[in-house]
Amino acid sequence: MQNSKDQLDDIFDNFLKRPKIFTDREVLRPDFIPNHLPHRDDQIHQIAKILAPVLDEERGSNIFIYGKTGTGKTAVVKYVLKRLISRGHEIGALIEDCYVNCRLVGTVYRVLLKLGESIDIKIPFTGLATSEVYDRFENALDNKGVLLLVVLDEIDALVKEYGDNLIYELTRVNETLNKGKVSIICISNDLLFKDLLDPRVISSLSEEEVVFRPYTAPELNDILFERADISFKDDVLTAGALNLCSALAAAEHGDARRALDLLRVAGELTERDGDAKVTEEHVRRAQKKIEEDRVVLVLKTLPIHSKLVLCSIYLMKRSKVKNAITGDVYEVYVELCNTLGLEFLTQRRISGLINELDITGILNARVVSLGRYGRTKKIRLAISNVVIKNVFSSDPWMNKIIDYVPKCLLNK
Ligand SMILES: Nc1ncnc2c1ncn2[C@@H]1O[C@H](COP(=O)(O)OP(=O)(O)O)[C@@H](O)[C@H]1O
Ligand SMILES: [Mg+2]
Structure with missing residues (x-):
């Protein structure tokens, strides 16, 4: 007993004595908004100028x-x-804002709930027809005479699923209101998003457009430098580590979120190892860890038939089948469905799922010609067996088949 207490004391002492890496790690989280945003002065000024009329309670574009x-x-x-x-x-202007992340909020109805909340009207969580919700929202806005700035962030996610009706309704709210007004700011990560919109919606929505270009490595360096200054202790972050975070994120697509994640995870790994300085080595390990975490998350959230397809390819690889082709993968997949008592999808659908998995980078599918027998795909996993085995072993369906040997493979 005495002994174990000493060991625990050691653990605690070591923890307390470890070199401190962060002064404030929260500053590196993605939702933290710094007071200074380097290399975005143009966009900040542009948006501020477009919206400034709001201060006179005039609708901005x-x-x-x-x-x-x-x-x-x-x-x-x-x-x-x-x-x-x-x-x-x-200055006493009647203006309010409502920020909605459409991807997180999920449905048009829930976006409307958020809009209602922002002007203090209560809308039941379910049950009303959407048109009724629009009416209540418009009436309340008019009664209050408020100018509402609506931000629809990641709008592409919502429009892909539900169409552009919400934007259409919101852009024409102003025609019916006497006192209240709405200005809309739509943000999209998808550059081709406009193709999904009705021309009428485009013309009222895109009164003004602001483009955010990817950051270059030196720009990312400036951003990280300022952020590191308020999140890391003095002299723990080496210049090499900081440069590498910027370079890796710039090579990806100039993504500041990725750069900040690399920096944060590198700091956490340094701290966990009890090292005194964050080095390039820590950044490389951080990159590996972030990538692994991403893959695990993608695997866990796949729909069941995609998991079954992946499991089929995994089992084929484990049975040393070289060059899995679509037809063979399908055969294994059908056998797995039968084993689990699930209905199987058509080969055409499975081919589609294979394409999707290819896009997420979990597998590589290469089209090959079979001469006069047409074309097929050669498929191989782009991630390690170990990751698949680990994730699927804790999945309620997949753990039943993760060690299964498909009969159709026995004579291949
Ligand atoms: N110019 C900048 N200066 C400081 N931090 C920035 C800058 N641009 C982006 N960031 C940070 O990078 C992360 C991602 O930015 P975000 O605004 O969420 O990107 P987007 O909405 O374009 O995906 C956030 O943590 C944000 O604070
Ligand atoms: Mg965003």
């Missing part, structure tokens, strides 16, 4: 913002709105 993930769209918009609303309230 609608804005359509696009750029790839991690280019600072959300941070910039939130930053400008915060400053604008606080200035507006200082």
